[in-house]
Amino acid sequence: MNITTEQRQYWISVLAQAPTETLLQLSDSVVSDMPFDVIRAPEIGLTQVRARMGGKGDAFNMGDMTVTRCVVRSQGGSLGFSYVAGRNKPHALRAAQLDAMLQLSDFHQHLTDNVIEPLKQQAGESQQVKQQVTAATKVDFFTLVRGED
Amino acid sequence: MYVAVKGGEKAIRAAHELLAKVRRGDTREAELSVSQVEQQLPLAVARVMTEGAVYDPELAALAIKQSAGDLVEAIFLLRAYKTTLNRFGICEPINTEGMQIERRISATYKDLPGGQVLGPTFDYTHRLLDFSLMAEGEISEPSVADIGSSAEMPADPVSVEPVSKVLEILEREHLMVSETDHQREPSDITRDPITYPADRSARLQSLVQGDEGFLLALGYSTQRGYGRNHPFAGEIRIGEVEVSIVPEELGFEIEIGTIQMTECEMVNGFTRHRDGEVKFTRGYGVGFGQCERKAMAMALVDRSLQAADYDEEVVSPAQQEEFVLSHCDNVEAAGFVSHLKLPHYVDFQSELELLRRIRAAEQSDSAKETN
Incomplete structure (x- = not known):
């Protein structure tokens, strides 16, 4: 199956950012009976966070963030990877499993329709709610004439 | 110098x-859960x-x-935990311009593209x-619908899209020193x-790690005159930014999640x-979570430490790099102050002897003489 890097980046991003509970719920029925070889069991570590001076100048290190990674191989031979912010082994394992299965033509469409797109839609909705709450605090200040004495 | 002592295990x-027991407090009160702390004390969490x-x-x-609730102790605990983990990699530098804005204000422009958002x-x-927070009942949560019906609702409710940076307005007019990416590998003090x-x-x-x-x-x-640098809060923003890494085994960039930060x-x-x-100069401050006071203080000190770049006379504490950087870490500072509690019996005895002899x-x- 021909998969572009952009496609894979898209679903990896959706899987990483999904709420764990929803991710597991949506994918349990497809994944739970599938055998996988665990190449690298879910593992918690750090990744260094970088920012830029003034937002766009030279980079500097801000600190680290926790991250969980995992690698599995599907029966179809595809390798699935995951790097997920935070410390969440079940999430990382499932994201890696789904990355592997999404590369297989037998599962790709089904998983896209039933896992990736619903997760993407949900993320969009919760972002919209956040935006609305924030937008209500948008303000127009009026400048008053200041006394000269 | 302190000495080793034995005993006292019991x-x-x-x-x-x-x-x-003291931490638990009165057991008739419900125990505080970690998720309650995370959800209800987010600014303490941000500082830690x-x-x-x-x-x-x-x-x-x-x-x-x-x-x-001792935040300096909590910071120490987190630093100690950090040393037990492997570092898998390095994130791509965060793009704060793409921030999902939760707050964004400027004290330099009243009307600016994207507007002022108080958050x-x-x-x-x-x-x-x-005192209503002391009452047992929950404070009613303002729903989106409630906010929507308020009279001050802006005409365009969902326009909190990523917005461009305030300082860029000045840069475009060549009134502000610009920040350039020289692709230099940053230092890592860890x-x-x-x-x-x-x-x-x-x-x-x-x-960033320095004590607020x-x-x-x-x-x-x-601000009071010890290394004056005439600051204006050009822009303060708080919100979520995406974090990506390029894992070696994949060879392409992937998003791993979002973090909240203040700039x-x-x-x-x-x-x-x-x-x-002749141009304006700039100072930069950032931190994890909502930490506006810290980010502002950091920006002021970042600018005062650029004294040498602008041939300014270094006369005040905030301009003295070695003084500021070697004393700003509260884990180091607390450690060295706390070590005074360790047994200094031998040291003290010798001082005591000396004083007696004198x-x-x-x-x-x-x-x-009196004889």
Whole structure:
């Protein structure tokens, strides 16, 4: 199956950012009976966070963030990877499993329709709610004439 | 110098048990859960993450609970935990321009593209104790619908899209020194200790982890005239940013999640630059979570530490790089102050002996004189 890097980046991003509970719920029925070889069991570590001076100048290190990674191989031979912010082994394992299965033509469409797109839609909705709450605090200040004495 | 002592195991165990008891408080009250701390004390969590230098709200909340609310102790706990983990990689530098804005204000422009968004702020509160928070009942949560019906609702409710940076307005007019990416590999003070003079990447990393109180006091001192740098809060933003990495085994960039961060860009006094042009200068501050005061203090100190770049006379504490950077870390500072509690019996005995000898000698001298 021909998969572009952009496609894979898209679903990896959706899987990483999904709420764990929803991710597991949506994918349990497809994944739970599938055998996988665990190449690298879910593992918690750090990744260094970088920012830029003034937002766009030279980079500097801000600190680290926790991250969980995992690698599995599907029966179809595809390798699935995951790097997920935070410390969440079940999430990382499932994201890696789904990355592997999404590369297989037998599962790709089904998983896209039933896992990736619903997760993407949900993320969009919760972002919209956040935006609305924030937008209500948008303000127009009026400048008053200041006394000269 | 302190000496090793033995014994006291029983008393130490009992002291730790007592600490656990004190932390728990009155058992008739429900125990505070880590997720309650994470959800209901987010600004404490932000400080512990920023100065503990690990973004993980749950771990920071655990540290706060364990330290019974002593944030400097919680920061220490998080730093200690950090040393137990492997580092898998390095994120791509965060693009704060793409931030999902939760708050964004500017004190330099009243009307600016994208507007001023107050977000969740203590500004404009009256700083009166709110006794309704003491009542048992929950405070009614304003729903989106409620906010939507308010009279002050802006005409365009969902326009909190990523917005461009305020300081870029000045840069476009060549009125502000610009920041350029020279593709330099930044210093990492967690691997290589700072050497002086330090480069700005090491300074900024050190300031992010630096104690908020210390940096706030130094920033304040510049405002009061000790290394004045004429600051304006050009832009302060708080919100979520995406974090990506390029894992070696994949070879392409992937998003791993979002983090909340605060950014402050100060516009500072203008000066004639080496290229002959007169331009505003700038200071930069950032931190994890909602940490506006810290980010502002950091930006002030970042600018005062650029004194040498603008041929400014270094006369005040906030301008002295080695003084600021070697004293801003509260884990180091607390460690060295706390070590005074370790047994200094031998040291002290020798001082005591010396003082006794001096006094005895003086007494015998004066006795001779009176004879």
